[in-house]
Amino acid sequence: MVRFIIRRLISSVLVLFVIITASFFVMKVAPGGPFDADRKLPDEVKKNIEAKYHLDKPLWQQYGLQMKSIVLHGDFGPSMKYPDRTVNEILADGLPVSMLLGVQALIIALIIGLPAGLISGLKQNTLTDYTVMTGAMAGVSVPNFVLGPLLIWIFAIQFQWFDAANWHGLSKGLGPHIATSFLPSLTLGMYFAAYIARLTRGGMLEIIRQDYIGTARAKGLAEKVVVMRHALKGAIIPVVSYLGPAFAAMLTGSVVIEKIFNIPGLGTHFVNSAFNRDYPLVLGTIVLYSALLVLLNLVVDVLYTVLDPRVSYD
Numbered sequence: 001m002v003r004f005i006i007r008r009l010i011s012s013v014l015v016l017f018v019i020i021t022a023s024f025f026v027m028k029v030a031p032g033g034p035f036d037a038d039r040k041l042p043d044e045v046k047k048n049i050e051a052k053y054h055l056d057k058p059l060w061q062q063y064g065l066q067m068k069s070i071v072l073h074g075d076f077g078p079s080m081k082y083p084d085r086t087v088n089e090i091l092a093d094g095l096p097v098s099m100l101l102g103v104q105a106l107i108i109a110l111i112i113g114l115p116a117g118l119i120s121g122l123k124q125n126t127l128t129d130y131t132v133m134t135g136a137m138a139g140v141s142v143p144n145f146v147l148g149p150l151l152i153w154i155f156a157i158q159f160q161w162f163d164a165a166n167w168h169g170l171s172k173g174l175g176p177h178i179a180t181s182f183l184p185s186l187t188l189g190m191y192f193a194a195y196i197a198r199l200t201r202g203g204m205l206e207i208i209r210q211d212y213i214g215t216a217r218a219k220g221l222a223e224k225v226v227v228m229r230h231a232l233k234g235a236i237i238p239v240v241s242y243l244g245p246a247f248a249a250m251l252t253g254s255v256v257i258e259k260i261f262n263i264p265g266l267g268t269h270f271v272n273s274a275f276n277r278d279y280p281l282v283l284g285t286i287v288l289y290s291a292l293l294v295l296l297n298l299v300v301d302v303l304y305t306v307l308d309p310r311v312s313y314d
Contacts, residue, residue: 076284098258100181116136116193129201166180
């Protein structure tokens with residue numbers, strides 16, 4: 001297992017290197033520039049700005065300076081849109097907010113999706129199964145920008161149970177935080193809860209027909225014990241493989257949620273940096289999200305060996 005993790009870490013470094021290189025050159029060769037949308041700058045001012053960000057140098061030199069700064073210092077440099085702030089500062093401010101939102105959405109998705117999928121799989125082709133899967137299909141089909149305002153209208157405006165646009169994190173305590181974060185977390189998590197329910201149902205239908213499940217039942221074990229102790233581990237393996245990319249998708253796909261609920265997370269910077277052609281910030285967000293995806297996939301592979309003893313990487 002240790003050798004496998006070391007090999008994966010080395011390959012992850014190579015993957016990130018390729019991502020950084022491809023992202024850098026794609027941004028640079030695309031038409032337009034970071035200052036094209038602004039009013040025309042005087043030539044002297046434009047030269048000074050280009051010198052500050054090394055835009056006056058040949059492309060290969062820009063790449064070398066950028067890679068040197070990232071590899072040796074972990075520094076993406078100053079933002080072009082917010083010159084008084086560095087990319088590292090922007091990422092440090094927005095990442096904890098997006099991470100907290102993503103973790104809460106993941107918890108909600110698991111709390112809703114796992115039981116729904118298990119019940120549906122155990123009651124195949126019954127009214128319960130059809131009802132759960134219909135709800136899962138609705139969860140996959142309804143987009144966030146529709147579900148979010150609908151939840152705000154019901155729970156924030158009509159019932160006034162939650163605050164719709166006043167995110168302040170955990171600074172004011174758990175109760176106020178839940179009041180302001182539950183709706184965006186629910187909105188983001190429902191889509192993934194639907195997928196988790198469908199994957200769990202499929203995994204349960206496959207496992208429940210295995211010979212060792214029949215043997216456990218033949219021994220006289222209670223159905224609850226058979227399901228929870230023997231079938232559950234195998235049934236959630238497809239869910240575990242989905243959780244790594246899903247959590248990364250929650251972080252990158254939270255921009256709509258952050259806009260609707262006025263959340264100061266990283267998703268907004270991810271989109272705005274592309275529109276503004278803010279090269280350092282675009283590169284910083286891409287590398288950050290890519291690193292998270294690579295790390296989460298590694299965690300998923302390690303969890304495989306815990307859930308399924310037949311899987312070995314030695």
